[in-house]
Amino acid sequence: MSNLLEKLQKDIRYIDGLKACINCGVCTAICPAAEFNDYDPRQIVDIVQTGDEDYIIDLLKSDTIWYCGECLSCKTRCPRGNTPGYIIQSLRQLSQTEGYFMESERGRQQLEVKRKIGDVMLKYGYCIHVDEIDTIDHPEQGPVWDWFRQNTEAIMQKLGANYKGKGAGTLREISETDLNELCNIFEVTGAMKRFEIIEKQSHDSRR
Amino acid sequence: MIQDGKKKVWKDYQKEIAPDNYYYARSCIRQNFFPGSEETFLKIVRLILGKDVYDDPHQTTCTGIAYHSDIIPIETTMTVVARQFSLMNDAGYKNFIASCVTSFGIYSEMLEAWEHFPDTLDDTKQLLKSATSRTFTLPENLVHTSDIIYKFKDEIAEKAKYRLVNKQTGKPLKVVEHIGCHYAKIFPNKGVGGAEFPNVLSGMIETWGGEVVDYPERRHCCGFGFRNYIIKENRGYSLSNSKKKFDSMEPYKPDFIVANCPGCSFFLDRWQYVLAESEGKTYGKNGHGIPVLTFEEMTGLVLGLNPWEMGMQLHQVAVEPLLDTIGIEYKPDDKYKGKNGEYIGTPEKPLILLS
Numbered sequence: 001m002s003n004l005l006e007k008l009q010k011d012i013r014y015i016d017g018l019k020a021c022i023n024c025g026v027c028t029a030i031c032p033a034a035e036f037n038d039y040d041p042r043q044i045v046d047i048v049q050t051g052d053e054d055y056i057i058d059l060l061k062s063d064t065i066w067y068c069g070e071c072l073s074c075k076t077r078c079p080r081g082n083t084p085g086y087i088i089q090s091l092r093q094l095s096q097t098e099g100y101f102m103e104s105e106r107g108r109q110q111l112e113v114k115r116k117i118g119d120v121m122l123k124y125g126y127c128i129h130v131d132e133i134d135t136i137d138h139p140e141q142g143p144v145w146d147w148f149r150q151n152t153e154a155i156m157q158k159l160g161a162n163y164k165g166k167g168a169g170t171l172r173e174i175s176e177t178d179l180n181e182l183c184n185i186f187e188v189t190g191a192m193k194r195f196e197i198i199e200k201q202s203h204d205s206r207r
Numbered sequence: 208m209i210q211d212g213k214k215k216v217w218k219d220y221q222k223e224i225a226p227d228n229y230y231y232a233r234s235c236i237r238q239n240f241f242p243g244s245e246e247t248f249l250k251i252v253r254l255i256l257g258k259d260v261y262d263d264p265h266q267t268t269c270t271g272i273a274y275h276s277d278i279i280p281i282e283t284t285m286t287v288v289a290r291q292f293s294l295m296n297d298a299g300y301k302n303f304i305a306s307c308v309t310s311f312g313i314y315s316e317m318l319e320a321w322e323h324f325p326d327t328l329d330d331t332k333q334l335l336k337s338a339t340s341r342t343f344t345l346p347e348n349l350v351h352t353s354d355i356i357y358k359f360k361d362e363i364a365e366k367a368k369y370r371l372v373n374k375q376t377g378k379p380l381k382v383v384e385h386i387g388c389h390y391a392k393i394f395p396n397k398g399v400g401g402a403e404f405p406n407v408l409s410g411m412i413e414t415w416g417g418e419v420v421d422y423p424e425r426r427h428c429c430g431f432g433f434r435n436y437i438i439k440e441n442r443g444y445s446l447s448n449s450k451k452k453f454d455s456m457e458p459y460k461p462d463f464i465v466a467n468c469p470g471c472s473f474f475l476d477r478w479q480y481v482l483a484e485s486e487g488k489t490y491g492k493n494g495h496g497i498p499v500l501t502f503e504e505m506t507g508l509v510l511g512l513n514p515w516e517m518g519m520q521l522h523q524v525a526v527e528p529l530l531d532t533i534g535i536e537y538k539p540d541d542k543y544k545g546k547n548g549e550y551i552g553t554p555e556k557p558l559i560l561l562s
Contacts (some may be wrong), residue, residue, distance in 0.1 A: 011281075012281070012320060012324050012327060013281065015324075016320075016323070032427065032428045032430060032432070032444075032448050033432070033435070033444065035447075035448075035451075036443070036444055036447045036448070037444070066434070067435075067444075069428065069430070069431065069432025069433060069435045069444060070275040070432070070433055071388040071389075071392070071428040071431075071432070072312075072388060072389065072392055072393045073388060073392055073428060075392060075393055076392040076393075076395065076402045089277060089281075092277040093277065093280065093281075096277070106441075109434065109438045109440075109441070110277070110278060112437075112438055113276045113278050113434050113437055113438065114278045116437055117272055117273050117276060117278060117437060118273055118278050118279070121267075121268050121270065121273060125267040125268060126235040126238070126239070126267075126268050127235045127236075127268045127270065127271070127272040127273060128235055128236065128239055128272070129239065130239045133239070137439060138439075139481075140442070140446075140477045140478065140480065140481045141477060141523075142477060142480045142523040142554075142557065143523075143554040143555035143556070143557065144520075144521060144522070144523045144554045145523075146554065146555070147552065147553065147554035147555075148521055148554075150552070151545075151551045151552065154545040154546070154549075154551050155242075155518075155520075155521070155545070155551070156242055157545065157546045158515070158516065158544075158545050158546040159242050159243035159246055159516065159517070159518045160243070160246040160250075160516070161238075161242045161243075161246060163242075166264075167264050168262040168263065168264040169246075169262065169264075170233070170238045170242050170245050170246055171238045171239065171242060172264060174264075174267055175264070175265070178264075178265050178266075178267055179267070181267075181290060181338065181339045181341075182267050182268075182287065182290075184338035184339060185283060185286045185287055185290065185334070185335070185338045185339065186279070186283055187338070188286075188334050188337050188338045189279075189280060189282040189283040189285075189286050189334055189338075190279075190280045190282060190283065191273075191278075191279040191280060191283040194278060194279060194280060195278070198278065
């Protein structure tokens with residue numbers, strides 16, 4: 001058996017996601033990513049079902065596994081109870097732990113995701129924060145967002161929020177004790193190690 | 208006999224929603240993009256419906272966006288979820304309500320995983336203990352906050368100041384309801400009406416006098432796509448999926464859109480702005496967009512709450528045409544005033560989209 005397939009089969013999302021695919025293609029028909037990209041979840045499931053090590057390596061090095069939007073519409077619609085979206089999650093994990101994500105343009109984007117979401121979580125305890133989002137990176141936010149950012153405290157106060165305040169409430173400051181617990185969880189469960197892999201491999205590839 | 212059969216068939220589409228005593232898990236996206244909506248929810252449920260809701264300062268992100276962008280292992284999300292449940296235990300609550308649809312999907316997924324892969328529950332207990340010295344027990348009831356409003360929709364109708372009706376014509380407003388994918392597509396038995404007949408928003412709309420628009424792409428994803436939105440270069444995915452929905456709903460001339468997912472509410476609002484500015488295309492009446500409401504805002508309007516105290520000035524698509532259609536009393540100038548009535552300036556006007 002393929003070494004990589006053995007690793008995939010230890011991921012509960014792979015186990016839960018791949019039961020008995022008949023390659024009917026309903027997942028591709030319903031998939032929002034397949035509609036706008038050169039992307040076919042049916043084909044991905046077909047490849048992993050072959051168990052061929054070389055095919056799986058090609059998949060892990062490709063842009064293909066990074067197109068999925070994880071809406072999980074495929075889970076609702078599969079007539080055999082499979083979830084291609086879960087299989088994608090297990091492939092993305094393997095691509096990162098094995099270092100193959102650096103071989104594709106879409107895979108390399110994990111560095112930006114890690115810095116925009118991962119670092120913000122550890123800094124604020126929220127996965128996004130108004131103080132970190134501007135209309136240069138997010139022009140779709142529109143002029144109302146610039147106005148909100150220029151007047152965040154006044155608007156938050158009007159809405160009854162507790163912006164950067166102590167205690168409970170909307171967008172309160174999360175205490176150091178609670179942030180430490182979050183960081184400790186990231187440490188013991190492998191998230192910190194994942195972040196280090198993403199940073200290190202991205203750094204090394206620039207040399 | 209036939210009635211019994213019908214009840215049996217529909218049993219899978221029903222959902223238990225606890226009547227009171229809720230532990231409130233907040234949403235990162237809703238707190239940042241619709242900061243008035245969570246305060247509105249608390250006001251409605253505590254002060255108008257008289258329910259007990261605990262708002263915990265110790266909770267953090269559920270990690271949902273990181274998990275679905277695949278930058279963290281599943282074990283991290285499982286353990287953070289376990290910590291949230293531990294906090295619920297500390298506060299003495301058993302009914303967990305999630306403000307975010309992504310979070311609701313995350314909590315549901317982890318509960319399912321622990322049930323079907325019991326070793327992962329044991330592992331999570333050990334990981335949480337080693338990271339935080341905490342223990343946890345599972346909630347007795349897990350629902351989304353829109354489920355709470357759905358449960359009390361009749362009581363809200365009795366207390367309503369306005370109905371979802373055109374004041375001039377007396378006809379029901381045409382309402383597009385958008386259910387976040389992770390509300391019921393992952394676990395259909397966790398949503399009111401399942402994935403096929405989601406009734407959580409349509410139930411509110413019809414009870415309060417509106418008419419639901421059944422358009423071809425009604426169940427299509429808004430296009431968030433996690434990493435497909437976070438990365439600027441990928442954002443065309445998100446825009447294209449929302450556009451597909453707008454094009455599909457346009458012929459039905461909806462008066463407004465309402466969503467139970469904070470991300471969907473945001474995208475359906477902002478992508479209308481982008482399509483107007485980049486293509487000159489507007490989907491509402493007379494150069495306006497179609498207003499997009501969170502379900503908390505829709506409920507608040509029906510109950511007569513002040514739109515500017517609910518944060519509706521933070522929408523890029525102006526909501527005034529909708530307020531006027533319903534006949535809601537509001538002070539236009541208060542839109543740009545702070546808590547003490549001080550003027551805080553106005554946002555720049557979009558070039559195309561009327562605001």
